[in-house]
Amino acid sequence: xxxxxxxxxxxxxxxxxxxxxxxxxxxxxxxxxxxxxxxxxxxxxxxxxxxxxxxxxxxxxxxxxxxxxxxxxxxxxxxxxxxxxxxxxxxxxxxxxxxxxxxxxxxxxxxxxxxxxxxxxxxxxxxxxxxxxxxxxxxxxxxxxxxxxxxxxxxxxxxxxxxxxxxxxxxxxxxxxxxxxxxxxxxxxxxxxxxxxxxxxxxxxxxxxxxxxxxxxxxxxxxxxxxxxxxxxxxxxxxxxxxxxxxxxxxxxxxxxxxxxxxxxxxxxxxxxxxxxxxxxxxxxxxxxxxxxxxxxxxxxxxxxxxxxxxxxxxxxxxxxxxxxxxxxxxxxxxxxxxxxxxxxxxxxxxxxxxxxxxxxxxxxxxxxxxxxxxxxxxxxxxxxxxxxxxxxxxxxxxxxxxxxxxxxxxxxxxxxxxxxxxxxxxxxxxxxxxxxxxxxxxxxxxxxxxxxxxxxxxx
Amino acid sequence: xxxxxxxxxxxxxxxxxxxxxxxxxxxxxxxxxxxxxxxxxxxxxxxxxxxxxxxxxxxxxxxxxxxxxxxxxxxxxxxxxxxxxxxxxxxxxxxxxxxxxxxxxxxxxxxxxxxxxxxxxxxxxxxxxxxxxxxxxxxxxxxxxxxxxxxxxxxxxxxxxxxxxxxxxxxxxxxxxxxxxxxxxxxxxx
Numbered sequence: 257x258x259x260x261x262x263x264x265x266x267x268x269x270x271x272x273x274x275x276x277x278x279x280x281x282x283x284x285x286x287x288x289x290x291x292x293x294x295x296x297x298x299x300x301x302x303x304x305x306x307x308x309x310x311x312x313x314x315x316x317x318x319x320x321x322x323x324x325x326x327x328x329x330x331x332x333x334x335x336x337x338x339x340x341x342x343x344x345x346x347x348x349x350x351x352x353x354x355x356x357x358x359x360x361x362x363x364x365x366x367x368x369x370x371x372x373x374x375x376x377x378x379x380x381x382x383x384x385x386x387x388x389x390x391x392x393x394x395x396x397x398x399x400x401x402x403x404x405x406x407x408x409x410x411x412x413x414x415x416x417x418x419x420x421x422x423x424x425x426x427x428x429x430x431x432x433x434x435x436x437x438x439x440x441x442x443x444x445x446x447x448x449x450x451x452x453x454x455x456x457x458x459x460x461x462x463x464x465x466x467x468x469x470x471x472x473x474x475x476x477x478x479x480x481x482x483x484x485x486x487x488x489x490x491x492x493x494x495x496x497x498x499x500x501x502x503x504x505x506x507x508x509x510x511x512x513x514x515x516x517x518x519x520x521x522x523x524x525x526x527x528x529x530x531x532x533x534x535x536x537x538x539x540x541x542x543x544x545x546x547x548x549x550x551x552x553x554x555x556x557x558x559x560x561x562x563x564x565x566x567x568x569x570x571x572x573x574x575x576x577x578x579x580x581x582x583x584x585x586x587x588x589x590x591x592x593x594x595x596x597x598x599x600x601x602x603x604x605x606x607x608x609x610x611x612x613x614x615x616x617x618x619x620x621x622x623x624x625x626x627x628x629x630x631x632x633x634x635x636x637x638x639x640x641x642x643x644x645x646x647x648x649x650x651x652x653x654x655x656x657x658x659x660x661x662x663x664x665x666x667x668x669x670x671x672x673x674x675x676x677x678x679x680x681x682x683x684x685x686x687x688x689x690x691x692x693x694x695x696x697x698x699x700x701x702x703x704x705x706x707x708x709x710x711x712x713x714x715x716x
Numbered sequence: 717x718x719x720x721x722x723x724x725x726x727x728x729x730x731x732x733x734x735x736x737x738x739x740x741x742x743x744x745x746x747x748x749x750x751x752x753x754x755x756x757x758x759x760x761x762x763x764x765x766x767x768x769x770x771x772x773x774x775x776x777x778x779x780x781x782x783x784x785x786x787x788x789x790x791x792x793x794x795x796x797x798x799x800x801x802x803x804x805x806x807x808x809x810x811x812x813x814x815x816x817x818x819x820x821x822x823x824x825x826x827x828x829x830x831x832x833x834x835x836x837x838x839x840x841x842x843x844x845x846x847x848x849x850x851x852x853x854x855x856x857x858x859x860x861x862x863x864x865x866x867x868x869x870x871x872x873x874x875x876x877x878x879x880x881x882x883x884x885x886x887x888x889x890x891x892x893x894x895x896x897x898x899x900x901x902x903x904x905x906x
Contacts, residue, residue, distance in 0.1 A: 262887050264901040265837065266856035272834050274753045274762070277745065286741040289770035297775065629764075661763045 275662060284659035292627060406444075406512055414448035416520075420510050442472035444513045446520040460504075461490045468521045469498075470513055472505075479505030481514075484521035484596055486603065486619065497618040500596025501626075597623050604635055613642030630660030634668055641675065650675040657693055666700040669693020673709060683713045737777045740786060741770055747787060748773070748794055754857050755798035755850065757838035769797040791860070792868045795850060802846055836897050840890050844883050851876055852883035 277285065409417040411429060419425055423441025427434070436445070438457040446468050447453045455462040455471050460478040462471060467485025471478065480489055486499040498504055500521070600623045607616035617639035624632045633656035640649035653672035657665045669689050676686035687710060690696050695706035745766075752766050772793050780789050841849060847869075854865040855876075866876040891898050 259884070259888070261891050261898060261901055262856070262884050265840070265887060265891060266852070268833070268901060269754060269837055269841070269853075269857045272753070272830070272837075274749050274758075277749070282742050282745045285745060285767065285770060286738055286774075289741060289767055290738060290774045292767075292771045293774035296771070629767075 281659060288628065288659050295626065406516070413451055415451070415453065416446040417443055418446075418513060418516055419443040420513060438471050438473050440473055442470060442510050442513060444468070444470045444517045444520070446517075446524070459491050463488045463490065468517055468524060470510075470517055472510070477505060479503070481517075482596075483517045484524050486596070486600060497615070499600045499619065499622050502622055597626060601632065601635070604639070608635065608638055608642070611642060613639045617643060628655075630656045630658075630664040630668065634664070634671070637668070637671060641671075646675050646679045650680060654689070662694055663701050665693050666695040666697075666702050666706070669695045670702045670706050670709070673706070677709060677713055687713050737774055740777055740780075741774060744773065744786065744790055745770070748790065751791065751794045751858065752798055754853050755795065756801055757841065758834060759801075761801055765797060765801045768800075769794045772797055788864065791864075792870070795854070795868055799846070799850070802849075833897075833900065836894075840887065840894065840897065843890060844886055848879045848883035848886065851879035852887065855880050856884075 406421060407419045407423070409419065409425070409427065411417065411427065411434060413429075413432060413434070415434060417425065417427070417436065420442045423443050424439035425441075425443060426437040426439065428437075429435075432451040434447075434451065434453045436443075436453075436455045438455055445453070445455060445464070447464050453464045455464070457471050457473045457478040458476060460480070462469070462480055464485070464487040467487055468483040469485075469487055470481045470483075472481075473479075480487065480498060480503070482498045482500050482502050484500050486497055489496050489498060489504050496504065600619045604616040604619040604623070607613070607619065617636065620632060620636045620639060624636055633652055637649045637652035637656060640646075640652055650672045653668045653675070656668040657672070660668060669692060672693075673686040673689045673695070676682045676689060690706050690710050694700055695702050696710060697703065700706065748769050749766050752762065752769060756762060756765055773790055776789075776793055780786065841852075844852065850869065851865065854860045854868060855862060860868070862876055862880075863873060866873045869876060871879075891901070
């Protein structure tokens with residue numbers, strides 16, 4: 257009886273399947289997957305190169321001297337240091353240390369054993385140092401960088417600045433405001449959240465509120481590399497928002513600072529995850545609940561559309577649509593990139609909710625380039641529409657329709673159709689988009705709004 | 717060759733030549749979605765999970781040497797991706813209305829009923845321990861042979877059978893405790 261019931265249960269599960277995708281949707285899905293795979297392969301190659309970082313510099317000669325001098329008061333080893341000899345010498349105590357050996361013989365064997373172990377350790381250390389230096393040269397660093405340790409400045413407020421040995425910094429701090437002037441060299445900044453922190457390097461000013469990044473200055477050239485969070489770089493040419501993985505300028509990196517920055521970003525991501533988990537736990541432990549602080553609603557449309565239901569009010573289905581960026585990413589994707597993308601999308605949502613469309617658009621640009629999901633494109637469309645760039649917004653919504661789930665496609669279609677029907681005055685195209693997106697179909701999350709819009713199009 | 721679901725994937729079994737990744741992925745999309753659907757159930761992150769699985773496949777396919785079918789090669793990858801999602805967010809978030817192809821056709825009432833039943837089925841399924849759940853889905857729902865399921869899970873046949881046994885007994889207990897669902901399932905059986 258129980259077995260039959262369980263079999264019936266399995267059969268019932270088999271009967272349900274997801275709605276099929278048409279060929280275009282499948283192709284879009286596959287293209288997006290292949291693009292992401294290529295990007296990740298590139299990042300993985302980068303990470304592999306980083307893993308070949310050299311070991312910390314040591315005084316190899318004194319270490320070798322110390323090791324070699326250790327058995328000097330013992331019996332001298334055999335004069336022929338051939339591998340076969342060393343092998344037999346090391347194996348002798350283990351395999352044939354008979355009870356009949358005299359104490360002198362045992363001492364002699366132990367001395368030989370210690371000598372050859374020490375020699376092997378010295379050889380390995382020398383080899384590691386040599387390979388490490390070689391790898392560092394290949395990676396673009398200089399052996400001198402490895403030999404000279406960076407200087408660490410621990411500031412009040414939890415900020416940490418790690419400067420290259422040749423960097424010149426001027427630090428001014430008052431209350432929660434920190435201003436660092438980078439005269440020359442390169443420095444890594446691990447900035448605690450919730451403070452006002454800026455780095456001035458020549459004409460460039462880097463504004464930050466909690467992130468990990470490096471700034472390098474060589475003559476008139478300034479380079480910024482962001483490892484976690486986002487920063488805003490201001491110069492006479494304008495302002496630019498950089499998120500993790502972005503590079504301003506094109507400087508050869510200092511391998512030591514680079515490794516430290518990666519570690520700092522990793523630690524910060526882990527802390528963020530822990531605090532996020534704590535917040536969710538204290539909020540009742542329901543993982544699917546949306547935290548309005550962390551995940552505010554999509555942007556509001558400043559201008560009323562042709563129908564009473566504004567685009568961002570996307571109906572119950574869409575309001576409960578997933579925050580794609582809160583889901584786990586492929587395991588091989590770098591933690592930094594995934595975490596910073598989530599931060600950037602969350603920040604963009606906040607900016608949209610605050611009607612700071614330019615900020616939202618700047619934040620979303622790199623994120624969409626890295627992984628153009630339907631949700632991100634729709635946010636980008638919201639930002640463009642807020643900026644009054646309706647043609648681009650419409651095109652972005654239409655891009656969002658590709659590879660989106662049916663719900664998202666319908667919502668993006670309605671958003672595009674509203675722009676076509678309103679500011680762009682292309683009623684026929686608006687109708688086509690509504691049909692194409694499935695927004696008019698029964699079961700669509702925006703079916704009533706879409707039908708109202710379509711009806712208004714018929715009367716024109 | 718065909719997958720456990722009867723989906724025909726037209727790739728030579730012993731092809732030593734590198735596969736066309738785009739073509740292979742495109743052919744695999746329906747199968748991957750079906751597998752993911754059965755493993756995860758309907759949830760908001762379903763599309764993301766499918767995309768992540770496709771990304772993993774896109775990275776893995778260049779290493780495919782034709783020693784097995786493409787579906788056999790792909791199945792463990794999809795299961796591993798599903799595990800990540802199951803661990804990250806085990807709760808069911810409801811059935812997206814248009815995500816499901818209802819078995820009951822276009823009748824809205826029957827569709828709603830089907831959706832409700834699907835929710836109930838997955839609620840019960842998700843109460844199973846993770847590994848037992850995956851074993852049950854692979855063997856009982858997807859009808860993958862036990863040996864292949866064990867290979868997908870990377871465990872011995874005995875371990876898989878133990879998981880399956882545990883899943884079945886646990887399910888039977890939970891179904892007995894849900895008379896309404898049991899009655900419906902009995903009705904379906906009749």
